[in-house]
Amino acid sequence: MDAARSTKPFARFEWKIAFAYLRARREEGGVSVMTWISLIGITLAVAALIITLAVRTGFRSEFVDTILGSNAHVTLYSSLYVTEDGKTSRAIADYDDWATKLAAVPGVTRAAPLVRGQVMASYGGTNAGVEIYGMAYDDLLTIPRVAEHPEEHWGDISRFQEGIAIGSGVARELGVTVGDKIKLISPNGAKTAFGTSPRVSSFEVVYVFTAGRYDIDKTRAYLPFAEAQKFFNRQGAADEIEVMVSHPEEVDDMAIPLLQAVGERGMVWTWRDASGSFLRALDIEDNVMFVILSVLVLIAAMNIVSGLIMLVKNKGRDIGILRTVGLTEASVLRVFFICGAITGVLGTLFGVLLGALFATYIDQVMSFVNWLNGGGAWDPSIRGIYALPAELRAVDVAKAVTLSLGLSFVVTIFPARRAARMNPVEALRYE
Incomplete structure (x- = not known):
């Protein structure tokens, strides 16, 4: 028991137990449907966040580039x-x-x-x-x-x-x-x-x-x-x-x-004077969209809680046995934290891949959407530019990854603590 207490955090055996629980079939108390739902939810939420950031960045860059590439940066008039x-x-x-x-x-x-x-x-x-x-x-x-x-x-x-x-x-x-x-x-x-x-x-x-x-x-x-x-x-x-x-x-x-x-006699008019209000509106819209999609990521991450609670309930007997053989509360917490964190990491990784692919092949995606709508899905007379652009930036991907992993890790702590505080005597009483 003293050896167990002196074990370094996230030891190899903690990872092995966590992977064993994740690989187990549902009838054996393994990964539940809720875990798969949370995995898919995080994937889609992260992908949606990355796609939105890429499209908004691309739209702003294209809009500014066409302004600066076709008009004067500054115009001088006479009073x-x-x-x-x-x-x-x-x-x-x-x-x-x-x-x-x-x-x-x-x-x-x-x-x-x-x-x-x-x-x-x-x-x-x-x-x-x-x-x-x-x-x-x-x-x-x-x-x-x-x-x-x-x-x-x-x-x-x-x-x-x-x-x-x-x-x-x-x-x-x-x-x-x-x-x-x-x-x-x-x-x-x-x-x-x-x-x-x-x-x-x-x-x-x-x-x-x-x-x-x-x-x-x-x-x-x-x-x-x-x-x-x-x-x-x-x-x-x-x-x-x-x-x-x-x-x-x-x-x-x-x-x-x-x-x-x-x-x-001179009077000055810059390109920011002409288009500044529109660019400020784009910035505000970017911030609002990021907040809204962050809530979507949070909702997807909350599904991890449901999946872990079901896993803890199914593994109550195992927790009791592990505690009686000397596993500490901290080790049990880390085991179930790993289970939830893996879901968040995998969901984030798949979301990044899906979002990057969507942003990279945005022209093909829009062509398909245009075909489904019978044409006219993107009207340049309204939006100013001829196609929906997407610019994938490392900083946007980093923001999405940080948000997703941060939320996934935080929400995982609560069901993991519940498992760690489970009384081994109560867990084994009816087994």
Whole structure:
């Protein structure tokens, strides 16, 4: 008995007894149906948690990437001022000077003058609202999702100076392809004695791109800077300066240096100002989903308690015998703790594997779901991006594993303590 009391915790014989109980058939007092239910429950709960975290991370990463890859990180505007002829304006006449000063700010990778306006695009009797971005060819080449690595593209971007580049959604809505000529119609055209007449110009489609964002592909078009100035009556001026920075996530720290570079007329608008509320909503939703799925993991882990209670009840005679031959309360507790912990570990391991497989093959899974629904399971016009992304990160897997194992180990202690405190005399009285 003294030897038993001096045995180190989790000795080999404790593991052997625990495995013997787990391997025993149910009629011999072994693993109950509840244990299998808890194993499956933990597996599914952990898998659901990992899948949810992976999808939410992937969605946020894809959303941010399409924003940063298609839009300016920071946009500089001019405040309202009075021109020499007494009119109020926000146009930036000294745009080259602004661009030079902004490009000199540490952390800025590009500063590009931009002319921007909304027009009606027409082809073969079909019309579509289009947002025109007028910029220089060299500046267009630096936009990742448009020129450097778009999801898809057609035509030759080197011919940009000869025509217009449009999003694939615009091309699809108008029914045009590379080589077709589309008309751009602006209500703010030439001023005549009879009023302002609409301006209509034709441009050859030389490049079609897919940026990966539904709203961008459906409305975005690029014109050469000089052509856009002429079309929108912005001769000698720009509407804004697009600025790209080396660390977009730290763009808030760049606001003051950029404003100081252009002077008191400058106004700044960052990508976080445009999409910050949506990203904050995503963060809140991530936290809420983690809490909800943590409760699901807890419910699954609580099934371990039921399984262990049934196992303790079936093994009452064995516990009495083990106690009479010198096994301590601590050893009995550890035996049944091992039984419950193994269920939690196996369930967590299987859950990680299932969740990782689901996240890895998310495209195939969504294709199957889309087939079951007859199409339309993922609507890009609502969600902004074209597919459900999933990004499996080690930190998310670690959070799920820690939560599952922690809950499994904690809930296992209570039925294990009950077994350890069982009176061996009472356990053997009716045997």
